[in-house]
Amino acid sequence: xxxxxxxxxxxxxxxxxxxxxxxxxxxxxxxxxxxxxxxxxxxxxxxxxxxxxxxxxxxxxxxxxxxxxxxxxxxxxxxxxxxxxxxxxxxxxxxxxxxxxxxxxxxxxxxxxxxxxxxxxxxxxxxxxxxxxxxxxxxxxxxxxxxxxxxxxxxxxxxxxxxxxxxxxxxxxxxxxxxxxxxxxxxxxxxxxxxxxxxxxxxxxxxxxxxxxxxxxxxxxxxxxxxxxxxxxxxxxxxxxxxxxxxxxxxxxxxxxxxxxxxxxxxxxxxxxxxx
Amino acid sequence: xxxxxxxxxxxxxxxxxxxxxxxxxxxxxxxxxxxxxxxxxxxxxxxxxxxxxxxxxxxxxxxxxxxxxxxxxxxxxxxxxxxxxxxxxxxxxxxxxxxxxxxxxxxxxxxxxxxxxxxxxxxxxxxxxxxxxxxxxxxxxxxxxxxxxxxxxxxxxxxxxxxxxxxxxxxxxxxxxxxxxxxxxxxxxxxxxxxxxxxxxxxxxxxxxxxxxxxxxxxxxxxxxxxxxxxxxxxxxxxxxxxxxxxxxxxxxxxxxxxxxxxxxxxxxxxxxxxx
Numbered sequence: 001x002x003x004x005x006x007x008x009x010x011x012x013x014x015x016x017x018x019x020x021x022x023x024x025x026x027x028x029x030x031x032x033x034x035x036x037x038x039x040x041x042x043x044x045x046x047x048x049x050x051x052x053x054x055x056x057x058x059x060x061x062x063x064x065x066x067x068x069x070x071x072x073x074x075x076x077x078x079x080x081x082x083x084x085x086x087x088x089x090x091x092x093x094x095x096x097x098x099x100x101x102x103x104x105x106x107x108x109x110x111x112x113x114x115x116x117x118x119x120x121x122x123x124x125x126x127x128x129x130x131x132x133x134x135x136x137x138x139x140x141x142x143x144x145x146x147x148x149x150x151x152x153x154x155x156x157x158x159x160x161x162x163x164x165x166x167x168x169x170x171x172x173x174x175x176x177x178x179x180x181x182x183x184x185x186x187x188x189x190x191x192x193x194x195x196x197x198x199x200x201x202x203x204x205x206x207x208x209x210x211x212x213x214x215x216x217x218x219x220x221x222x223x224x225x226x227x228x229x230x231x232x233x234x235x236x237x238x239x240x241x242x243x244x245x246x247x248x249x250x251x252x253x254x255x256x257x258x259x260x261x262x263x264x265x266x267x268x269x270x271x272x273x274x275x276x
Numbered sequence: 277x278x279x280x281x282x283x284x285x286x287x288x289x290x291x292x293x294x295x296x297x298x299x300x301x302x303x304x305x306x307x308x309x310x311x312x313x314x315x316x317x318x319x320x321x322x323x324x325x326x327x328x329x330x331x332x333x334x335x336x337x338x339x340x341x342x343x344x345x346x347x348x349x350x351x352x353x354x355x356x357x358x359x360x361x362x363x364x365x366x367x368x369x370x371x372x373x374x375x376x377x378x379x380x381x382x383x384x385x386x387x388x389x390x391x392x393x394x395x396x397x398x399x400x401x402x403x404x405x406x407x408x409x410x411x412x413x414x415x416x417x418x419x420x421x422x423x424x425x426x427x428x429x430x431x432x433x434x435x436x437x438x439x440x441x442x443x444x445x446x447x448x449x450x451x452x453x454x455x456x457x458x459x460x461x462x463x464x465x466x467x468x469x470x471x472x473x474x475x476x477x478x479x480x481x482x483x484x485x486x487x488x489x490x491x492x493x494x495x496x497x498x499x500x501x502x503x504x505x506x507x508x509x510x511x512x513x514x515x516x517x518x519x520x521x522x523x524x525x526x527x528x529x530x531x532x533x534x535x536x537x538x539x540x541x542x543x544x545x546x547x548x549x550x551x552x
Contacts, residue, residue, distance in 0.1 A: 213526070218514075220517040220518070220519055221517075225517060230514040231511050231512075231514035231515035232511075233514075234510040234511055234513065234514035234522060235507050235508075235510055235511035235514075236507075237510065237524065238494075238506040238507035238509075238510035238511075238522065238524060239507035241496045241501060241524060242496070242524055243496055243524055243525070243526035244523070244524055245521055245522070245523040245524075246510060246514065246521070246522045246523070247520070247521040247522075248513065248514060248517055248518055248519055248520055248521075249519070250489070250519035
């Protein structure tokens with residue numbers, strides 16, 4: 001693991017690190033905020049998964065999470081959204097290939113050798129963090145924005161017991177039925193939709209649910225809301241009697257101005273579950 | 277109008293009054309909490325509509341609303357749930373007739389002469405309150421529980437501009453499709469379902485929406501949740517991109533213990549809209 005940068009931040013440290021990833025067969029970069037409390041012992045960990053076109057850096061610099069994570073004494077990890085590099089497959093579209101991993105393990109060419117974000121996040125990166133930083137592996141929660149909201153919800157429901165709470169900002173809710181999902185899941189997982197079910201938050205909510213609280217925020221003026229399909233997840237959450245809050249926030253769009261407005265409430269929500 | 281009782285309460289007054297109702301052709305009783313500020317001039321008004329079997333009294337004594345209404349400087353009116361008295365039609369079932377008006381104007385025998393709760397609430401009682409108490413008619417919001425949540429949502433959407441915000445505790449969300457609704461709407465409005473559309477919160481949310489914020493709470497252990505059908509309203513709210521929060525509260529049932537747990541948040545929610 002290489003340290004690319006470390007900056008003092010709200011009494012703790014905002015670091016950026018890279019490491020050779022076995023799962024993705026390339027070097028992967030991530031951001032990690034550690035609060036001051038991490039110098040005394042392990043602290044809880046919040047995962048923040050980012051959206052289409054993002055690297056580890058966007059949310060780290062624009063979401064405003066560190067102020068509230070410092071207050072709550074919680075670490076936040078900002079992974080990248082896909083494998084990257086010259087030997088890694090890509091596509092000219094902004095929503096496929098590098099920067100658009102969709103948090104799945106690809107089974108189809110040309111993506112299969114590197115695009116293993118599900119396994120990278122669920123196994124490799126967590127283990128790396130626990131070994132190298134003061135992280136309390138028993139206290140983890142997860143959030144994300146847009147494609148990262150999709151990732152947060154599907155990882156939370158797909159790995160029961162791993163995360164204590166899950167939230168999302170403007171998540172892609174029903175990729176099996178959306179232009180933000182159908183072409184990517186076909187490319188990565190193949191045309192057989194039975195392979196998609198474990199990567200669709202609405203279907204997983206219908207069939208599995210989440211053993212903990214759920215918080216979803218989406219802006220009423222989100223320019224991509226028809227692609228996000230919040231109504232499908234809202235229906236599934238209520239039909240399952242899932243503990244949670246589904247909120248439509250008046251006037252907000254899809255940007256980091258939206259995320260930074262509600263990040264305090266999301267971190268407080270996770271802190272309550274993480275410190276319980 | 278007759279004063280049946282007045283009690284000092286959180287620095288204001290909890291009163292109970294009765295009056296001959298022109299709409300319902302019988303005497304109607306209601307509770308009204310006025311905060312201390314009402315002695316200096318008109319205050320905003322929150323309507324609280326109650327559920328099946330309730331009179332004006334249940335929520336007035338068990339919801340715990342007065343503490344927070346006093347803090348917010350807001351009046352709360354607790355109407356009855358139906359016309360009552362010897363000359364008024366009734367049914368042995370707990371969910372039809374007296375105590376079960378469903379907030380409609382009945383068009384069918386034997387209900388039509390008295391069961392005019394929609395008009396009673398939307399016209400007569402409001403006018404009476406404005407004339408007799410220090411109520412600011414330009415600042416009104418509405419909430420309710422169960423059948424009263426249905427009433428709050430349908431009145432709010434059916435009377436655009438009248439209410440600034442609407443909330444509900446465990447509302448009947450889709451009476452057209454539920455055993456809590458189909459038999460009553462048939463009895464009161466007839467079998468032609470086109471007459472029901474203006475009295476179904478999910479259909480009204482789909483077709484009309486609400487020009488203001490919406491807050492819905494339902495318990496995950498609500499013993500009547502299958503009759504309430506929260507999933508239909510949750511879907512409709514998100515599909516409409518309706519500003520609002522739809523929450524499923526872990527472990528809570530249908531009782532006033534549930535209502536009193538969240539009444540503070542509901543009154544704060546309405547206060548924000550009423551004082552804006």
